[in-house]
Amino acid sequence: MRSPQSRIGLTQTQRLELNASLQASIAILRTDAAGLTKFLEEQAAQNPHLRLDPAPAPSLQDWLPRWSGVLVAGSGLGLAAETADTSPSLMAHVMGEIERLNLAPKQLKIAVALAEVLEPSGWLGAELSLVMAETRSTLPEVEAVLQRLQQFEPTGIFARNLAECLRLQAIEADAFDADMAAVLSHLDLLATGNLARLAKVCNTTEAAVLQRFKVIRAMNPKPGAEFASVSAAQTREPDLVVTATPTGWGIALNRSALPSLRVERSEAGSADGLAQAKSLQRMVEARNSTLLLVGREILARQQEAIRLGPTGLAPMTMADLAEALGFHESTISRVVAGASLDSPRGTWWLRQMFSPALGGNGQPLISGAAMRGRMARLIAAENPSRPLSDAALTMALAIDTGVTLARRTIAKYREAEGIPTASRRKRKAILPRTSRKGRVEG
Incomplete structure (x- = not known):
């Protein structure tokens, strides 16, 4: 019987590895303002070449x-x-x-x-x-x-x-x-x-x-308002702010949420430390400019959502934005992860402003988020003693939007919003509403 013999062979394989700089760049890209501030404070404590100036304190006129x-x-x-x-x-x-x-x-x-x-x-x-x-x-x-x-x-x-x-x-x-x-x-x-x-x-x-x-x-x-379909359940500083301007909506970085990063030579630091500080500064600048660029494109496509709320959300995917801006889809995904936008309609998660299109084939196009918003509006306006069934909601939405969905899709939307069935929503209306218009609080 022959004994096994060892053989030495040469094979070639390909493997993609991210260097430390690229890993840091990706991490910074997907970090919100609060997380980025904490990260920069840690880096400034370790690197003598980094100087961190606190974010400017807002004045009494600077409301979100x-x-x-x-x-x-x-x-x-x-x-x-x-x-x-x-x-x-x-x-x-x-x-x-x-x-x-x-x-x-x-x-x-x-x-x-x-x-x-x-x-x-x-x-x-x-x-x-x-x-x-x-x-x-x-x-x-x-x-x-x-x-x-x-x-x-x-x-x-x-x-x-x-x-x-x-x-x-x-x-x-x-x-x-x-x-x-x-x-x-x-x-x-x-x-x-x-x-x-x-x-x-x-x-x-x-x-x-x-x-x-x-x-x-x-x-x-x-x-x-946090219970609106795309509202951000948070009270922290947003990453972007949208305000009304004479020419329409304007968007900007929320500077009061981020400290200012400077690079200065220090005798206590090394040449490698100085290079790392400059690299970090470029990463932060790239993160801010990319976030603002993505925010502007989102705002351009979602003007009605800012004005009307969730029912105004237009169909939009990350692939759409990636193609328009010349980015990879994964870049869009990282930028919007955890980032928020503050507007007169409240605070929105950027990720939740994306919604695929429904309809087509002769029917109008509407986003899934807008459809859920319209469903919620119908339920909010229903007679509490005679709530709308899923079948009735399907018919009402078809009349309202021109798009006919399956009853099970409406049920799925309702469950995703945490809205119970019609039988559980049935209740006696107790009191009329009173308006607070013009009332001064203090």
């Missing part, structure tokens, strides 16, 4: 676009009148949380009555006296239930006014102190931007007021 409709220039603070009924996703969330409280029968009746008068903003749309009359309860009984409902997420829902909405968020963020309480009790002065007068009235320093303003500015004045 999400505050549009809440801040009324020259006339104090007020909440713009809501034109849509409460989001069915918000109502489904609230009713589910109420069920988990296992309340006594009378407390449950009060809780449902309070839920029925929620506005899309997440604020209460009726005075407690109306809830008291409907449920035959006393003010302490209603307030006791309300206090429990105000512990629901997102923080700030079931607030009776803007000041209370912000106070709940400040408490949750462990940022509520005597100075914060004083500023929240004078929101009308905060809206005017009179820093000296506000500091004097609050019996504190201008620096303390600015510090509280920075915290308030990042809060969400309409927490209920």
Whole structure:
């Protein structure tokens, strides 16, 4: 029997490896402002050639676009009148949380009555006296239930006014102190931007007021809006801001969210360290310019979404943007990962502004996100005692959009939005809504 013999052969294989610089560039490209700030602080602590200047502190006039409709220039603070009924996703969330409280029968009746008068903003749309009359309860009984409902997420829902909405968020963020309480009790002065007068009235320093303003500015004045189809559930600083200009919508990087990175020679550093610092600076600049370029293209395609909300989203894919900008699709995916855009309609995740087209073959084209938004609008406007079935929604959407979808597709959309079936949505309408138009909060 022959013994096995060892043989030496030569083969050729190909393998792609990313060097450290390319790995860092990809990581920076897909990092949001908060993550990038933390990363740069770590790098500056290790590399003597890097200098990190803090992001410029916003002035009292520098409100994020999400505050549009809440801040009324020259006339104090007020909440713009809501034109849509409460989001069915918000109502489904609230009713589910109420069920988990296992309340006594009378407390449950009060809780449902309070839920029925929620506005899309997440604020209460009726005075407690109306809830008291409907449920035959006393003010302490209603307030006791309300206090429990105000512990629901997102923080700030079931607030009776803007000041209370912000106070709940400040408490949750462990940022509520005597100075914060004083500023929240004078929101009308905060809206005017009179820093000296506000500091004097609050019996504190201008620096303390600015510090509280920075915290308030990042809060969400309409927490209920997070339940819109593409809203970002967050209160941190956005990466991009969209504002109205005389020629249309404009978009820019949110400079108050990012520190400024500089490279300076240092005796304590090495030549390699200097090269790494310059390389990092180029990566950050490339990340910012790419993010802004992608943001501009998204804005150009989604003008109606910024104006109308989710129902205005046009069909758009990452492949569409990649072709238009000359990037690889993976680059678009990395840029929009975790990045957000703040607009007068609220804060949006960039990733969720992409949606494939429905329709075609003789039918109009509409994005899947817009179809879900229209479905939610139909459910929000339905008679609560006679809610629409999935079959009825299918027919109504076909009439509304000209696109006919399968009933199971509508059911899938409804479940994705957290909206229960028609039988579970059926309930008695309790109270009429009241408008907050023109009401000053503070």
